[in-house]
Amino acid sequence: MPDAITTDLPRTDWVALADQVGREIAATTARHDEEGSFVEEGFRALKDAGFFKALIPAELGGLGADYRDVCNAIRRLGTYCGSTALAFSMHSHLVAVPAWRWRHEKAPVEGMLKRVAAENLILISSGGSDWLPSNGRATKVDGGFRVSAKKVFSSGCQMGDLLVTSAIHDDPEKGPTVLHFAVPFTAEGVRRVDTWRVLGMRGTGSHDVVLEDVFVPDAAVVARREPGKWHLLFHHIFALAFPLVYSAYVGVAEGARARALEIARDKPKTHALTIAAGRLENAFMQAEMSLDRMITIAETEAPGAERTSRAAIAHTLTTQAAIATVERAMELVGGASFYRDLGLERAFRDVQGARFHPLQEVPQLELTGRMALGMGIDG
Template sequence: MSAAIQAAIEPVRTDWLAQVDNTADEIGAHAAEHDAHESFVSDTFQKLKAEGFFKALVPEEFGGGGAGVADICQVVRRLGAQCGSTALAFSMHSHLVATAAWRWRHQNAPTDGLLKRVAAENLVLVSSGGSDWLRSEGTATPCEGGFRINARKVFSSGCPAGDLLMTSAVHDDPEAGPTVLHFAVPFTAPGVTVLDTWHVMGMRGTGSHDVLLRDVFVPAASIAGRRPQGKWHLLFHTISMIAFPIIYSAYMGVADGARATALEIGRRRGFDTGLPARVGAMENAHAMAGLALDAMVRMAGGAMPGPETTSRVMTARTLAGRGAIETVERAMEVVGGASFYRDLGLERAFRDVQGARFHPLRADEQALFTGRVALGLDVDG
């Protein structure tokens, strides 16, 4: 078969990194303004949506872009170098879609309906999982036809542009005990209110406000999953494997941007006997973060979820976060006192990258989990 005929019958694959390169500088131009005014990155979200990024991870057979996790990690990383808030908020939508696609492909999970909706309606999904994690927050009270949900969901990144809140609440099941129910709630549903709470140190443009759910009705048929409260479940091993390479690509991108700024200034600087060593220390930190992130991306592409994979992913998450934070700190040392000036962008990068500390599993929790796995102990013990 000739190359021309083969090209004619095979679908054209989108080069997502090249596509984001065409718009990254424009997105970066608005980053400082959003940071200064604590305003949601609505303009960048609109641009990414118009270019198909929000449905990029949906399989092609469902009308999506067919992108892989590795593709989107590159996109998020490139965005992070320009605007950490855009990268992080976009990563929260992306990991939900990527997890749904992986579960459909590998576990025959009934997530095809959600994936088709994301593609057809160009939906923005919002996660409350980082704040809920294994225990979840809020109550699910049985009522005729379903449940009434009362909860306050914090750190709901991207909610000013959100269509569906992917969340959970706890049902006190008389037989099974406290049971976490997973479901989606439209932001237009009665009882859903976005509270103006996101006034913070860094990642100010993510719009990670609290979402209040007051007597929100969720039909029984809309309950997508049930699990024991506070226990590790296959769903969370899957989320850990897929979500964290995408999320930490945002922080790696912030580190990339800080490093690039420091190198540009360092190369222009006159002779300084201490400069090469300071740059070398920055490079070491950047390499640690990059190697850890690469390991996470490989696991998302080829591992299977379970305690051992979660342990490796979470170890890499700790190292990637630590390396990204140190890279920005070292970049400031390379630049010196000029790094205090906001116009340079390093001050914002320093504040934004601190968020890498706070996603689950935090470093102390990760060390405990990894230690239990290494010792052959029950991770729920």
């Protein structure tokens, strides 16, 4: 029987709590991957342990967890179940950004954070289909807007309470304007569409969410910006969100490394085996170092284009190293890694998702090159 989750650990020991959750759900990981079904047990266990309100400041009713501690907890979850770790990271960054803004900018986000803490809500990101351009249409009506859009990669939407998203309003004075808002999944016109048939991270339940003429009141609009341009809000999002997200991928890589070394230690110690183990260790250290750099940038540097460029570089390096770690783990094990039962094949598929979050490598190189040449961040 798996260990029951306890809450008598120090509330700051989020990695230990993540380890307990991971042990509880480890036996379900392969089944969810096989079925392509959502990791509901993982989300319920995380919710019971307080993870969904961890990053909310204690002054607002949350648990006041340290940002780095939550990154490390997501990484630990990733060693057990990449899908649970990744889907949870999407909620986490939606809390981390307003929590940072509340502390450092006195942003008027107190009401939302208090509500998430009090009701233990699960926030769902639509960032994969929005990013700088956004998508969808917001039409002005009395008291608000009517929004129609399709949002893809909505990880965890089966258990989501609020979709945090955006749409484009054709403002008669300012022209196309992206509106940022949240809508309840219970709102009329919101529906989930079962589309998540994918290579890896199958348990994240990252289905489409369709908004059909959904009413969004004026008071729900929390930000407005020009589409396609870097805005201060996105400098916050990029630096704070992706260390949380990529902690999941480094966790997947770490789990693959541990499994491969466990198997290799029982093999004859040939020269080729030791070299393969060394290559694995080099790749994994690069993943750790790059992720640590991402977290440090988020913790210590001021928002802006320079920080975003450095975070984007670390983002690309973490992606490359996490993928390389799993590849090296499979090379160390050899042909047996092709069999599903070892779990390395699943880790290989799961870690490929690291390639597809913004900014992907080519846009990152362009952004970083523009900054290095003094051209500014926007093309």
